[in-house]
Each structure stands twice: as C-alpha cells, then as structure tokens.
Amino acid sequence: DAGVIQSPRHEVTEMGQEVTLRCKPISGHNSLFWYRQTMMRGLELLIYFNNNVPIDDSGMPEDRFSAKMPNASFSTLKIQPSEPRDSAVYFCASSPYDEQYFGPGTRLTVT
Amino acid sequence: ELKVEQNPLFLSMQEGKNYTIYCNYSTTSDRLYWYRQDPGKSLESLFVLLSNGAVKQEGRLMASLDTKARLSTLHITAAVHDLSATYFCAASSNTGNQFYFGTGTSLTVIP
Numbered sequence: 001d002a003g004v005i006q007s008p009r010h011e012v013t014e015m016g017q018e019v020t021l022r023c024k025p026i027s028g029h030n031s032l033f034w035y036r037q038t039m040m041r042g043l044e045l046l047i048y049f050n051n052n053v054p055i056d057d058s059g060m061p062e063d064r065f066s067a068k069m070p071n072a073s074f075s076t077l078k079i080q081p082s083e084p085r086d087s088a089v090y091f092c093a094s095s096p097y098d099e100q101y102f103g104p105g106t107r108l109t110v111t
Numbered sequence: 112e113l114k115v116e117q118n119p120l121f122l123s124m125q126e127g128k129n130y131t132i133y134c135n136y137s138t139t140s141d142r143l144y145w146y147r148q149d150p151g152k153s154l155e156s157l158f159v160l161l162s163n164g165a166v167k168q169e170g171r172l173m174a175s176l177d178t179k180a181r182l183s184t185l186h187i188t189a190a191v192h193d194l195s196a197t198y199f200c201a202a203s204s205n206t207g208n209q210f211y212f213g214t215g216t217s218l219t220v221i222p
Contacts (some may be wrong), residue, residue, distance in 0.1 A: 031208045033210070042212075042214050042215060043199065043212045043215070045209070045210070045211075045212075048208070048209060050208060055208075055209075056209060091153060091154070093154075095208060095210075097208060098142055098159065098161065098203070099144065099156060099159050100144070100156070100201075100210055101156070102146075102153045102154040102155075103153060104152075104153050105153050
C-alpha cells in the first residue's frame with residue numbers, strides 16, 4: 001500500500017485566495033483525520049470522519065475552514081479566504097481503528 | 112475531553128545515557144500510542160499499547176503502559192544521536208476513535 005497520500009506537498013498562496021488540500025486514505029481504513037501543526041500551537045485536530053461522516057469538527061478554527069469526504073478514498077480541506085495565520089503543516093491521517101497512519105503533510109504558506 | 116500531558120517538553124542528553132519521557136492522561140483509556148517526528152517530516156508510529164501492563168521494545172526504546180495510574184513511559188537506553196527527534200504520545204478514548212495528542216518532547220542527543 002502506498003500509505004496516506006496528500007497533495008500538494010507544498011502550497012504558497014496569497015492572502016484571500018482559496019486553498020484546497022487533498023487526502024487519499026489507506027484503503028480499508030474507516031476513519032480519517034485532519035490535523036494542523038505549528039510551532040506555537042503544536043499538533044491540533046481539526047476534524048475527523050468515520051465512514052465518511054464528520055464526527056467532530058470542533059477543532060475547525062472558523063467558518064473559513066471546511067472539510068468534506070465524498071467517498072471512502074478521498075477527502076478535502078478547504079480554506080476560503082486564506083490568511084497568513086493559516087500558514088502551517090496540515091496532516092491527514094487514516095485509521096482502521098486502533099492506530100493512526102499519517103500522510104507526509106502539506107506545508108501551506110499564506111503571504 | 113481526554114487530556115494528554117507529556118514531560119519534559121525539551122530534553123537534551125548525552126550519548127550513552129538513559130532517560131525516560133512521561134505521558135499522563137486524564138481519563139480512562141486503554142490505548143496509548145507513541146510517535147516519532149523528525150524535523151520537516153511526518154509522524155511515524157513507534158508503539159501501540161493496548162492493555163494495562165503492556166510493554167514493547169524496539170532497539171533502544173521501550174514503552175510501557177499503566178492504565179491504573181494513567182501513565183505511559185518511553186524509556187531511552189544508551190542514547191545515540193540518531194534518536195534525536197520529537198516524540199509524541201497519544202491516547203484514544205474508549206468510546207470512540209478520536210486520538211488526543213500530547214505536546215511532544217523534543218529530544219536532542221549530544222555526542
């Protein structure tokens with residue numbers, strides 16, 4: 001298995017632009033997680049899905065952030081409009097139940 | 112909400128020395144995980160501890176779990192420079208598939 005796949009790996013955008021991050025979980029895993037990591041705040045859980053259904057989105061910072069999982073093999077995290085404080089590494093992870101497998105991350109820079 | 116605390120946050124140790132990283136969590140959880148993150152990289156799973164008294168070892172690292180004390184430890188034996196990284200512990204709730212991460216311990220092994 002190729003593991004969790006995220007794209008793009010790096011994204012540089014200007015403030016106000018829409019950003020879409022993509023994740024393909026490991027086949028057969030029924031849970032998917034989006035995390036954000038910064039030096040100041042550490043690793044934060046943004047949202048997680050179970051069987052494609054959002055279970056807990058309390059970590060989503062504000063309405064500018066949205067996440068979808070239209071099917072078991074694909075999820076997106078969208079930021080619209082983006083702001084410089086959104087600059088971070090965004091990780092996607094998938095889980096069959098008792099262990100999480102992390103993707104390589106997307107490094108987002110908003111100027 | 113399950114809270115996870117790690118200490119120390121920063122650890123600088125000499126090669127050849129032993130040390131222990133501690134992970135406390137706030138409510139009942141029977142599943143505890145340890146991850147390693149190298150600078151600029153993703154999180155890599157090290158250990159999955161699924162029951163009270165579980166002990167797992169890989170090379171110079173040994174992890175244990177005491178669910179009664181709500182404590183897990185990661186013991187480093189005869190540290191080498193290659194172990195320099197950030198180590199995270201995470202606990203998952205017994206009622207669901209959500210994972211709660213500690214703040215991480217940044218380990219630097221000095222030659």
